[in-house]
Amino acid sequence: MAPIKAVLFDHDGTLANSEVVHFQFWQRVLADRGVAFVEDDYRLHFTGVSELNTAIAIKARFQLTDCVADLVAAKRAQAQQYHATQVYPLMPGVNEVLLALRRQGMRMAVVSGSARFALEANLAGLGLGHFFEYIASGEDVPNNKPAPDVYNQALHVLGLRPSECIAVEDTASGLRAALAAGVATCVVPNSYSAHQDFSGATKRVADLPEFLTWFNAHYR
Template sequence: MPKAILFDHDGTLVDSEPSHLALWNEVLEPLGVTLPEPLYKDLYAGMPTPANAVDIAERFGLDVAPAELAERKAEATRAFLAARPFPLMPGTREVLDRLQAAGLRLAVVTGAARDATRASLAAHGLLDRFETIVTADDVAFSKPAPDCYLLAARQLGVSPAECVAIEDSEHGLQAAADADVPCVVKPTPMSAHHDFARATVRVDDLHAAAAWILARAAA
């Protein structure tokens, strides 16, 4: 029986991946590089910015240190969020209401930076809905490593088996599965082609994810 629901942020709670692709291209344009959408979908959707920066710098032979490239992307994201929030995924508020009404504890587990995640959630008035928020800044190794999920379970005082993760990407699924956290996968157009063979269940939207979780909580 699940006790805690661990939500990914980008692509799960908020529809941010198209914006992240646009922000990467904003950062890369002065360097003479355009990141094609198919490449972003294959390699970068759902991955932390520092890891993406390492691959992009190497792949395109950029004369910029990956750490500097990651900081430029982080700054672009901060500027974006200062002007507007990422839109919520359909059903986000209703699903949070349903899960909390059932007595389930909620957390966010993301490969994004702490400041961007908190700004995104605060813009929608959702910060106080989550008991803990684990970001890439809180672990030595972010997604697809399992560290973030293991830390969230420890902070909540529950075992990984007593949690359910909700993810949208193969990289996030790998992190949850390697932490022995059952994982509901809700793909987006950016991740629909990912390998989700390790998912506990695959659903079409957050409402279906909540229905699956609540059925098990009531069992």
């Protein structure tokens, strides 16, 4: 087994407790169009789904007249307004885990399906940007998660083989993306994603501190 040289973290729902905020963005977009959108609907059908694919599905489900690009733009406007004054809160243990991994000399990157502006704004606002060697965004590649493109991009930039990395994901979509790129994955489900199918994950843990304990026991 190749030594692990890097941990590749998803962002939304893994580092940042942002799923409820993304739901609220879409809820406002739909409310402006006279549609009621409930949290359980988002949780069951859209957690971990890319912005573009969510817009496509929402347009079809609610028979909206807007084009998909306009729905994406409306959601992004919500996000830009949010990030002008706020940040998504951290998931439990993030700072401690990142500090511990850096002390061990572990390389780290963010591999996310989210828009680059949101990733950079949130990581900067939380003071986490300095931990990560690279931020891979879903808009930088032809196909978003669950396709492997964003992981392949990160591996290429870092100059690492899949066997030299561990991914940390909170959704089935992210897990499938990492596995398709050949990267072993630890899943950390949250209240939005706990019902999803995590078949194929190397390990499932309750939170990031538990991930660190497992990682150190098996890979250090």
